[in-house]
Amino acid sequence: xxxxxFTSPAHREVSADATLMRGLLHNDVGAFERLYxxxxxxVYSVVLRVLQQAGTAEEVVQDVFLQLWRNAAQYDESRxxxxxxxxxxxxxxxxxxLRRKSERQRRREDQAEELPAVTIAAxxxxxxxxxxxxxxxxxxxxxxxxxxxxKAIELAYFEGLSHSEIAEALKEPLGTVKSxxxxxxxxxxxxxxxTA
Amino acid sequence: xxxxxxxxxxxxxxxxxxxDAAERAALDSHLAAGCQDCAKAVEEARWVVSQLAHMAPEAxxxxxxxxxxxxxxRAEAKAAESTAQAPTGTPWWMWGAIAALxxxxxxxxxxxxxxxxxxxQAEYQAAxxxxxxxxxxxxxxxxxxxxxILTDSASVKIKLAEAGPEQPRxxxxxxxxxGIVLTAENIPAPxxxxxxxxxxxxxDPNGKPVPSGVVRPDEDGKFALLVANPPGDMAExxxxxxxxxxxxxxxxxxxxxxxxxxxx
Numbered sequence: 001x002x003x004x005x006f007t008s009p010a011h012r013e014v015s016a017d018a019t020l021m022r023g024l025l026h027n028d029v030g031a032f033e034r035l036y037x038x039x040x041x042x043v044y045s046v047v048l049r050v051l052q053q054a055g056t057a058e059e060v061v062q063d064v065f066l067q068l069w070r071n072a073a074q075y076d077e078s079r080x081x082x083x084x085x086x087x088x089x090x091x092x093x094x095x096x097x098l099r100r101k102s103e104r105q106r107r108r109e110d111q112a113e114e115l116p117a118v119t120i121a122a123x124x125x126x127x128x129x130x131x132x133x134x135x136x137x138x139x140x141x142x143x144x145x146x147x148x149x150x151k152a153i154e155l156a157y158f159e160g161l162s163h164s165e166i167a168e169a170l171k172e173p174l175g176t177v178k179s180x181x182x183x184x185x186x187x188x189x190x191x192x193x194x195t196a
Numbered sequence: 197x198x199x200x201x202x203x204x205x206x207x208x209x210x211x212x213x214x215x216d217a218a219e220r221a222a223l224d225s226h227l228a229a230g231c232q233d234c235a236k237a238v239e240e241a242r243w244v245v246s247q248l249a250h251m252a253p254e255a256x257x258x259x260x261x262x263x264x265x266x267x268x269x270r271a272e273a274k275a276a277e278s279t280a281q282a283p284t285g286t287p288w289w290m291w292g293a294i295a296a297l298x299x300x301x302x303x304x305x306x307x308x309x310x311x312x313x314x315x316x317q318a319e320y321q322a323a324x325x326x327x328x329x330x331x332x333x334x335x336x337x338x339x340x341x342x343x344x345i346l347t348d349s350a351s352v353k354i355k356l357a358e359a360g361p362e363q364p365r366x367x368x369x370x371x372x373x374x375g376i377v378l379t380a381e382n383i384p385a386p387x388x389x390x391x392x393x394x395x396x397x398x399x400d401p402n403g404k405p406v407p408s409g410v411v412r413p414d415e416d417g418k419f420a421l422l423v424a425n426p427p428g429d430m431a432e433x434x435x436x437x438x439x440x441x442x443x444x445x446x447x448x449x450x451x452x453x454x455x456x457x458x459x460x
Contacts, residue, residue, distance in 0.1 A: 027273040033266060041256050042249060049252035058261045059349060066347065069269050080239070084246030091249070095213075120242045135250035142251055156214040157248045163209065164216050178209065185208040189244045 017082035024072035032069055039083065040065070042131070043090045050094035050158050051101075060097050064090050080120030083131075088118060095160040123193065137195045141188055148172065149180040156181060203234050211241035212248075260353075260367065267379060267420065268346050275339040278332045294318055342422050345371040354436055356457035366438065366455045368394075372430050376408075378421040383413040389443040392454070394421065396428040397435045405437065410445040433459050 017038070023031025043064060048057040067089070068075070075085070142150050148170055155161045155169060163181070167174040206223050209215050215223065227235055294315065345351055346369055356366035357380075366380040378394055386392065391412050395405040406428045411421040437456040439449045 027276050029266065029269050029273050032269050033262075036262060036265065040262070041254065042252075044257040045252040045255045046249045048255050058257055061257055062261060062265060062347060065265055066268065069272070080243070084243050087246045087249045088242065118242060119239045120246065122243050123240070131250075134247055138247050138250035153212075153248065154251065156209070156212050157245070157251065160213055162216045163214050166214070181212065181214055182205065182208050185212065185241070185244055188247065192244070192247060 015077075015082055018077040021068070021072055021075050021077070021082065024069055032065075035068065036065055039086055042083075043086065046087060046158075047090055047094040050091065050098055056097065056101075057094070060093050061090070064093055079118070081122045084120045084122065085118070088120070091157070098160065133195060134192065137191055138188065141191050145180075145184055149184055152177050152180045153184050200231065200234060203231070204237060207234065207237045208241045208244070211238055211245045263367075263379070264346055264369075267377075268343050271339045271342055275336045278335055290318055290321065338422055338424065341374055341424060342377050342420075345369055345374045345377045345422075348374075352430065352459060354457040354459055356436060356438060356455040364455070366457075368436050368457065370426070370430055370436075370459065374424070376421075376423040376426050376436070378409075378411070378423070378436075379419070380413065381416075381418045383417045383419065385413050385417070386440045390440055391443055391445060392419070392438050393441040393445045393449075394423065395437045395439065395449060396426065396433045397437055397456075398428065399432055399434040405449055407445060407447055410441065430459055435459055 017035065020031040020035045020038075024035075040061065044057060044061050047060045047064075048054060051057045051060065064086075068086075075082075079085070142153070145153075152166050152170060152172075155166045161169065163174060163178050166172075166181075167177045170177065203223055203226050206215055206219055210220065210223050223234075227238065348371055351369045351371040354368040354370060356368060357364045358367070362382055364380065364382050366378070366383070368376055368378045370376045376394070383392075391410040393410045394408040396408055397403075397405050408427055409421050409423045411419045413419040435456050435458045437449075437453045439453055440451045442450070
């Protein structure tokens with residue numbers, strides 16, 4: 001059963017990123033620099049894709065990494081692996097900025113300074129799935145979807161739209177949009193497991 | 197279809213944030229009621245959703261972003277270190293010593309004289325600690341100001357020099373209310389005791405360069421200068437310039453401009 005392939009977060013071994021995050025608790029600037037070097041490109045890529053504007057994207061990436069630095073104690077490694085958590089933080093911040101911009105609100109106003117307290121369960125095969133292979137697989141899968149299905153998932157992930165908003169934007173029935181998104185994510189889960 | 201089965205169909209869009217408000221609220225309530233199986237399914241779906249980040253076309257942030265971040269975290273680390281090391285007040289043992297000295301003072305005249313001497317020393321020591329605390333607090337205040345200037349969206353970035361690797365890089369970040377932070381690297385030290393001086397060049401064609409702070413690069417060719425109260429307004433300044441000047445700086449430039457950058 002697929003669900004059985006997921007590890008219990010409590011038993012996961014300490015990752016290099018978790019060790020670097022501990023360094024931040026001791027004001028270790030070197031640990032911060034290594035974390036930045038390891039992940040800034042992917043974080044920036046996601047944020048830029050959401051915001052479509054390099055200057056604003058850099059401001060958000062700056063906020064993300066400064067939040068890591070200042071609130072490292074809030075990161076709880078028992079709640080899941082670092083990279084998915086970091087990407088969740090970056091995407092949430094980028095979408096918040098996008099919404100604030102669209103609502104013409106000032107940046108930084110009522111911006112949550114707390115790090116997300118979500119729990120993320122990585123599958124056991126995550127260790128066998130390096131970032132490059134995952135990237136290739138995700139892109140290949142997305143390219144294999146019908147264009148409207150791919151668009152629906154992109155609108156949800158990069159623009160934060162809901163099922164109804166996507167159905168309206170694509171002028172497709174709501175039920176169709178729901179199926180596209182769920183089936184697309186289930187296929188992605190299977191493909192990533194098969195790749196690992 | 198059981199309730200849980202129905203919710204399972206919502207788990208992936210929930211993790212993606214695509215559920216409409218009513219569905220999201222229903223699943224939130226279900227999770228809050230303590231359904232461990234659905235909670236686990238959500239946690240797993242979050243991992244799958246996080247992989248969608250790879251759909252984004254690859255891009256890299258500018259080198260300036262890393263520099264800005266490192267400057268900020270270095271300043272904060274330094275301030276935190278200073279705060280941790282600073283004494284927080286007169287040590288308890290000193291009060292103990294003062295009490296003991298008082299006791300002996302009332303015992304003998306000689307003791308009194310000695311006590312006065314010791315008291316003066318203790319007071320001097322206490323004043324010295326107080327001064328140290330004030331210095332640390334002042335440094336912390338400057339570090340905080342520098343940090344806000346570097347990170348506030350209202351700040352204006354001014355590039356004075358940026359070339360390839362190993363070439364001088366000079367940047368200024370100007371916040372209209374908090375001041376200017378000038379940073380540089382790969383800067384050869386000026387000869388003797390000479391310094392680099394920052395100038396505000398007015399927009400008024402008849403205006404003269406306004407002298408500002410001076411600085412010398414460290415042995416690694418880097419410097420950072422905080423001008424907390426710039427001698428001019430950003431709105432009336434066309435550019436920032438740097439010249440080499442004698443130690444202590446000059447009232448007007450005495451050498452050609454080395455680096456310059458427009459404020460807008």
